[in-house]
């Protein structure tokens with residue numbers, strides 16, 4: 001039965017972009033019948049396009065989903081339920097509303113849901129309404145054609161399925177997973193699962209644009225449970241990829257490749273339509289693309305097909321809309337030959353067998369007759385023309401009877417055996433479908449120039465080749481993937497190699513830098529050593545200078561000391577002079593001289609035996625008185641000396657006490673000064689310590705000297721006491737002498753007065769004289785010793801005073817040390833000098849040590865760097881070795897990955913039938929309706945049940961509507 005493709009056109013409302021670009025103005029007008037579309041755009045006004053495009057139906061922008069379904073699709077679903085194949089195509093540019101039409105924006109929304117949900121619902125509604133003696137099996141599959149590869153969306157790992165064709169099934173996709181479904185919800189779930197697996201890539205025109213063709217297949221098998229007859233209707237729901245020109249999508253690179261391939265299948269579709277409609281092509285290029293190959297039956301074959309062309313009403317997409325409308329127009333004239341896909345029941349098969357057996361028996365009888373005739377002819381005999389072997393004669397029919405049976409112009413096909421020849425004689429009804437099978441009628445377009453007998457073999461071979469091709473393609477793809485991975489790996493390795501070489505370079509650079517640094521360090525080290533030596537020399541020079549300065553300082557100190565000693569001596573001499581000046585020895589000497597002169601005169605008088613004159617006596621008396629006065633004076637002086645001695649002793653004690661006080665004060669002050677100095681400058685602590693030590697040494701010396709002096713003074717005091725005693729004794733003696741002199745004078749005076757002899761007087765005088773002389777000598781000696789003693793004492797006192805002065809001076813100096821500016825300056829100067837010297841020395845020492853350290857560090861660094869260089873070289877070598885090892889490992893791993901991949905593929909193939917998410921659909925679920933066979937509820941129900949409600953009607957050809 002021939003039927004044209006139904007083409008409907010649907011316009012969508014202008015989208016945001018179009019509103020923005022053109023203000024939403026529509027350039028489309030549809031006539032009152034709703035069949036002809038006219039475009040008002042510039043391009044459309046030229047040529048035949050200006051006449052408009054007439055379709056089965058043209059839908060306005062505001063057409064409801066239901067309307068499109070009712071007009072364009074419902075009939076096809078009915079036919080599918082009746083065992084016909086059906087196809088619904090959605091064609092149009094990206095964003096023209098294909099998905100909107102096919103699926104709809106919301107499955108659960110009654111108004112908005114698209115064709116596919118409505119089809120699903122209608123199928124199950126029809127099943128529910130069908131009589132219970134018809135058993136249905138509904139199964140679905142979902143695939144995508146992307147980049148000329150068929151991917152199973154319900155088992156996405158199968159991404160390059162081959163297309164097969166055989167006599168029984170026609171064209172089909174091998175190994176495509178199908179799921180049995182028993183409700184719309186299950187269908188939706190499967191669609192969702194498949195939709196998730198779709199390859200979607202955004203383009204500039206529509207963010208949700210799909211650049212793959214999707215094909216949703218619903219197969220409905222209906223089996224009459226009583227007769228066993230079965231028919232199968234397959235519905236293809238095809239959402240084609242965007243038909244726009246590549247330039248407009250802004251596709252480049254990979255997307256451009258995709259677009260080209262997609263366009264290849266779309267242009268193949270166009271070529272097929274052209275070939276089908278131009279009326280002269282003997283070859284239809286179905287095999288040019290996977291899409292046209294799968295849809296071979298839908299285009300010019302065994303299918304009821306509706307093409308929905310989706311268009312934009314805006315001038316912005318005018319050229320795309322025009323090309324879409326032209327496509328629709330061309331497709332409109334395609335003629336299909338839809339037929340029911342029925343399978344023979346056992347009874348039909350039996351009838352067929354019987355017919356074949358009968359034909360065989362007829363042929364056998366005819367052959368036997370012919371052989372008989374041939375035998376006659378061969379033996380030279382002849383057979384009358386009337387007796388020639390014919391089928392009629394073989395079958396025992398009257399002449400012309402066979403023609404009556406098969407009809408005029410019939411073929412030489414043997415007529416059915418007469419009832420007698422049919423054995424049982426049971427009548428088998430004529431089955432047109434069986435006759436078609438017997439006649440080899442095939443509604444599918446046949447491959448030209450291939451003999452029908454060879455066709456099966458040819459298809460088998462083609463299928464095998466298709467399998468091999470798919471396998472090879474998969475292998476190629478895998479290989480390409482592998483190559484890509486290997487390329488990536490190689491690139492990564494190259495990168496790592498280049499980075500390693502860069503690292504190597506940088507390390508080499510670093511190495512050379514390090515070497516340079518090393519050389520520089522060696523050079524610097526040498527220089528430092530030289531500098532150190534020079535510094536050492538300078539240091540020793542400076543140490544010498546320091547030593548000299550110290551010596552000079554000591555000399556200066558000594559000279560200062562000697563100067564002060566000289567001054568001290570001078571001072572001492574002066575003091576001694578002043579002290580000694582106080583001691584009036586001259587008077588005594590004069591008196592002594594006078595006494596001595598008187599004694600000499602007395603001696604002279606005694607020796608001359610002359611009597612002493614009154615003058616002499618008066619003189620003697622006077623001298624005696626004077627002597628007495630002198631003695632008294634001497635006594636006074638002695639007393640005075642004693643007193644002075646006591647005073648001196650006291651003063652000495654005082655001085656000693658003061659010295660002790662001063663010493664303690666000095667110590668305190670020294671400590672204080674040192675502490676102050678230490679606090680003020682801890683760096684000077686060493687110097688202060690030096691000074692302190694020196695001062696302490698000086699102090700110890702002075703203390704020792706003072707103690708020595710004190711002990712000397714004690715000794716001298718003892719001596720003095722002894723001398724005092726001796727002076728006292730002398731004084732006593734002198735007193736005795738004086739008393740004796742007085743007595744002698746009295747005697748003399750009495751003698752003179754009493755008339756004693758001169759001789760006695762002379763003797764007495766002599767005695768007195770001798771005594772006096774002895775006493776004088778004694779006195780002289782004593783005087784000398786006293787003078788010596790006095791001088792010594794004076795010296796000691798002076799020394800003590802000087803020592804005291806010095807101590808005071810020192811004390812003052814110490815005081816000044818903290819106060820005196822000059823001293824401070826001097827001290828500061830000296831300290832500075834000392835500091836500077838110390839600093840210089842320190843610096844030199846530090847420089848020296850730092851240089852030594854630097855040299856040591858440099859040497860260490862050098863060693864470390866050398867080690868690092870060696871390490872780095874070793875690491876580099878290691879890395880290269882590792883790289884090689886890794887390379888080998890990688891290759892091994894790659895090999896194992898390949899093997900595992902192959903294994904996984906194998907397993908996948910085996911397990912592809914198991915889908916955890918869709919585990920409800922792998923078992924056939926026969927569905928039976930609860931509808932009344934005799935009273936169908938609707939036209940559709942009628943359609944779906946006509947077949948089986950009247951068994952005879954099946955064989956009478958419950959044909960699809962044309």
Ligand SMILES: Nc1ncnc2c1ncn2[C@@H]1O[C@H](COP(=O)(O)OP(=O)(O)OP(=O)(O)O)[C@@H](O)[C@H]1O
Nearest residue numbers: 012093094095096097098099100206208209210242
């Ligand atoms: N008839 C319509 N009524 C209202 N909106 C529509 C209609 N047709 C399409 N649209 C809207 O236009 C936009 C694009 O539609 P859709 O996605 O169906 O285009 P498409 O042709 O399937 O695109 P693609 O080729 O990318 O799949 C969507 O937002 C959709 O809702």
